Amino acid sequence: MATSPHLNGDAEDLARVVAEHADERGMTVATAESLTSGQIAVHLGAAPGAGGWFAGGAVAYTVEAKQEALGVPPGPVISEQCARAMAEGAARLLGADCAVGVTGVGGPDRQEDQPVGTVFIAVHTPSGTTCEEHHFDGDAHEILDATTLRALELLGTGVGAVELAD
Numbered sequence: 001m002a003t004s005p006h007l008n009g010d011a012e013d014l015a016r017v018v019a020e021h022a023d024e025r026g027m028t029v030a031t032a033e034s035l036t037s038g039q040i041a042v043h044l045g046a047a048p049g050a051g052g053w054f055a056g057g058a059v060a061y062t063v064e065a066k067q068e069a070l071g072v073p074p075g076p077v078i079s080e081q082c083a084r085a086m087a088e089g090a091a092r093l094l095g096a097d098c099a100v101g102v103t104g105v106g107g108p109d110r111q112e113d114q115p116v117g118t119v120f121i122a123v124h125t126p127s128g129t130t131c132e133e134h135h136f137d138g139d140a141h142e143i144l145d146a147t148t149l150r151a152l153e154l155l156g157t158g159v160g161a162v163e164l165a166d
Helices: 005-025 039-045 063-070 080-094 140-161
Strands: 029-033 054-059 098-104 118-125 128-135
Touching: 005 039, 005 140, 029 039, 029 080, 039 054, 039 140, 054 080, 063 080, 080 098, 080 118, 080 128, 098 140, 118 140, 128 140
Parallel strands: 029 054, 029 098
Antiparallel strands: 098 118, 118 128
Protein backbone atom coordinates (compact mmCIF):
# COMPACT_ATOMS: atom_id res chain seq x y z
CA MET A 1 0.00 0.00 0.00
CA ALA A 2 1.38 3.33 -0.95
CA THR A 3 1.18 6.12 1.55
CA SER A 4 -1.08 9.06 0.89
CA PRO A 5 0.46 12.39 -0.13
CA HIS A 6 -0.32 14.12 3.17
CA LEU A 7 1.38 11.33 5.10
CA ASN A 8 4.71 11.84 3.42
CA GLY A 9 5.22 15.43 4.62
CA ASP A 10 3.85 14.86 8.11
CA ALA A 11 5.72 11.58 8.52
CA GLU A 12 8.91 13.18 7.24
CA ASP A 13 8.62 15.92 9.88
CA LEU A 14 7.96 13.41 12.65
CA ALA A 15 10.83 11.17 11.52
CA ARG A 16 13.09 14.22 11.59
CA VAL A 17 12.12 14.77 15.25
CA VAL A 18 13.00 11.15 16.05
CA ALA A 19 16.33 11.64 14.24
CA GLU A 20 17.15 14.80 16.18
CA HIS A 21 16.33 13.26 19.56
CA ALA A 22 18.16 10.01 18.81
CA ASP A 23 21.22 11.85 17.54
CA GLU A 24 21.30 14.26 20.52
CA ARG A 25 21.05 11.38 22.98
CA GLY A 26 23.28 8.89 21.17
CA MET A 27 20.37 6.44 21.02
CA THR A 28 19.51 3.79 18.48
CA VAL A 29 15.96 3.14 17.29
CA ALA A 30 14.16 0.11 15.82
CA THR A 31 10.69 -0.88 14.66
CA ALA A 32 8.51 -3.97 14.89
CA GLU A 33 5.56 -3.74 12.52
CA SER A 34 2.64 -5.92 11.63
CA LEU A 35 -0.28 -3.76 10.51
CA THR A 36 1.95 -1.12 8.89
CA SER A 37 4.18 -3.66 7.10
CA GLY A 38 7.34 -1.55 7.28
CA GLN A 39 5.79 1.85 6.56
CA ILE A 40 7.23 3.34 9.80
CA ALA A 41 10.70 2.00 9.02
CA VAL A 42 10.57 3.51 5.52
CA HIS A 43 10.15 6.98 6.99
CA LEU A 44 12.80 6.50 9.68
CA GLY A 45 15.28 5.12 7.14
CA ALA A 46 14.83 8.24 5.01
CA ALA A 47 15.39 10.63 7.93
CA PRO A 48 18.61 12.63 8.32
CA GLY A 49 21.60 10.61 9.53
CA ALA A 50 19.59 7.38 9.81
CA GLY A 51 22.75 5.32 9.35
CA GLY A 52 23.93 6.53 12.74
CA TRP A 53 20.82 5.91 14.83
CA PHE A 54 18.32 3.67 12.98
CA ALA A 55 19.11 0.04 13.83
CA GLY A 56 16.43 -1.33 11.50
CA GLY A 57 13.00 -2.86 11.48
CA ALA A 58 11.25 -6.19 11.69
CA VAL A 59 8.03 -6.84 9.80
CA ALA A 60 6.31 -9.78 11.43
CA TYR A 61 2.86 -10.33 9.99
CA THR A 62 1.93 -13.88 10.98
CA VAL A 63 1.34 -14.97 14.55
CA GLU A 64 4.22 -17.44 14.22
CA ALA A 65 6.64 -14.77 13.00
CA LYS A 66 5.69 -12.48 15.89
CA GLN A 67 6.23 -15.28 18.38
CA GLU A 68 9.44 -16.70 16.93
CA ALA A 69 11.25 -13.51 15.90
CA LEU A 70 10.02 -11.06 18.51
CA GLY A 71 9.14 -13.22 21.50
CA VAL A 72 5.43 -12.46 21.49
CA PRO A 73 3.74 -14.81 23.97
CA PRO A 74 0.77 -17.00 23.04
CA GLY A 75 -2.53 -15.18 23.04
CA PRO A 76 -4.27 -12.51 21.01
CA VAL A 77 -2.00 -10.52 18.68
CA ILE A 78 -4.36 -7.57 18.44
CA SER A 79 -3.52 -6.57 22.00
CA GLU A 80 -1.46 -4.38 24.25
CA GLN A 81 0.52 -7.43 25.38
CA CYS A 82 1.52 -8.18 21.79
CA ALA A 83 2.48 -4.58 20.94
CA ARG A 84 4.64 -4.34 24.07
CA ALA A 85 6.34 -7.66 23.31
CA MET A 86 6.96 -6.56 19.72
CA ALA A 87 8.62 -3.29 20.79
CA GLU A 88 10.75 -5.01 23.41
CA GLY A 89 11.57 -7.86 21.01
CA ALA A 90 12.69 -5.44 18.28
CA ALA A 91 14.95 -3.62 20.72
CA ARG A 92 16.48 -6.92 21.80
CA LEU A 93 16.70 -8.42 18.29
CA LEU A 94 18.23 -5.32 16.68
CA GLY A 95 20.26 -4.10 19.66
CA ALA A 96 18.38 -0.79 19.85
CA ASP A 97 17.87 1.51 22.82
CA CYS A 98 14.33 2.43 21.75
CA ALA A 99 11.73 0.70 19.60
CA VAL A 100 8.14 1.00 18.49
CA GLY A 101 5.79 -1.98 18.06
CA VAL A 102 2.56 -1.78 16.08
CA THR A 103 -0.28 -4.29 15.69
CA GLY A 104 -3.89 -3.84 14.70
CA VAL A 105 -6.79 -4.41 12.35
CA GLY A 106 -6.72 -2.60 9.01
CA GLY A 107 -9.73 -4.35 7.57
CA PRO A 108 -11.83 -5.14 5.76
CA ASP A 109 -13.03 -7.54 8.49
CA ARG A 110 -12.80 -7.83 12.26
CA GLN A 111 -9.89 -9.85 13.61
CA GLU A 112 -9.77 -11.62 16.97
CA ASP A 113 -13.17 -10.04 17.69
CA GLN A 114 -11.57 -6.57 17.41
CA PRO A 115 -13.22 -4.04 15.09
CA VAL A 116 -11.49 -2.58 12.06
CA GLY A 117 -9.37 0.40 13.13
CA THR A 118 -8.30 -1.08 16.48
CA VAL A 119 -4.57 -0.43 16.85
CA PHE A 120 -2.02 -0.90 19.64
CA ILE A 121 1.20 1.14 19.53
CA ALA A 122 3.93 0.44 22.08
CA VAL A 123 7.15 2.38 22.59
CA HIS A 124 10.08 0.84 24.44
CA THR A 125 12.84 3.06 25.89
CA PRO A 126 15.43 2.46 28.62
CA SER A 127 12.82 3.90 31.01
CA GLY A 128 10.26 1.19 30.21
CA THR A 129 7.51 0.35 27.73
CA THR A 130 4.28 2.25 27.23
CA CYS A 131 1.33 1.41 25.01
CA GLU A 132 -1.67 3.21 23.57
CA GLU A 133 -4.86 1.74 22.15
CA HIS A 134 -6.50 3.57 19.26
CA HIS A 135 -9.67 3.19 17.21
CA PHE A 136 -8.99 4.88 13.90
CA ASP A 137 -11.72 5.51 11.34
CA GLY A 138 -11.51 5.07 7.59
CA ASP A 139 -10.43 2.56 5.03
CA ALA A 140 -7.24 0.51 5.25
CA HIS A 141 -5.09 3.29 3.77
CA GLU A 142 -6.40 5.84 6.24
CA ILE A 143 -5.94 3.48 9.20
CA LEU A 144 -2.35 2.69 8.18
CA ASP A 145 -1.56 6.37 7.67
CA ALA A 146 -3.03 7.34 11.05
CA THR A 147 -1.14 4.49 12.71
CA THR A 148 2.15 5.46 11.08
CA LEU A 149 1.81 9.11 12.10
CA ARG A 150 0.88 8.31 15.69
CA ALA A 151 3.67 5.73 15.99
CA LEU A 152 6.26 8.23 14.75
CA GLU A 153 4.88 10.88 17.10
CA LEU A 154 5.02 8.53 20.10
CA LEU A 155 8.49 7.32 19.17
CA GLY A 156 9.78 10.91 18.91
CA THR A 157 8.25 11.76 22.29
CA GLY A 158 9.65 8.58 23.85
CA VAL A 159 13.15 9.05 22.53
CA GLY A 160 13.01 12.75 23.45
CA ALA A 161 12.05 11.92 27.02
CA VAL A 162 15.10 9.71 27.61
CA GLU A 163 17.39 11.43 30.08
CA LEU A 164 20.76 12.46 28.70
CA ALA A 165 23.80 10.94 30.39
CA ASP A 166 25.93 13.41 32.35
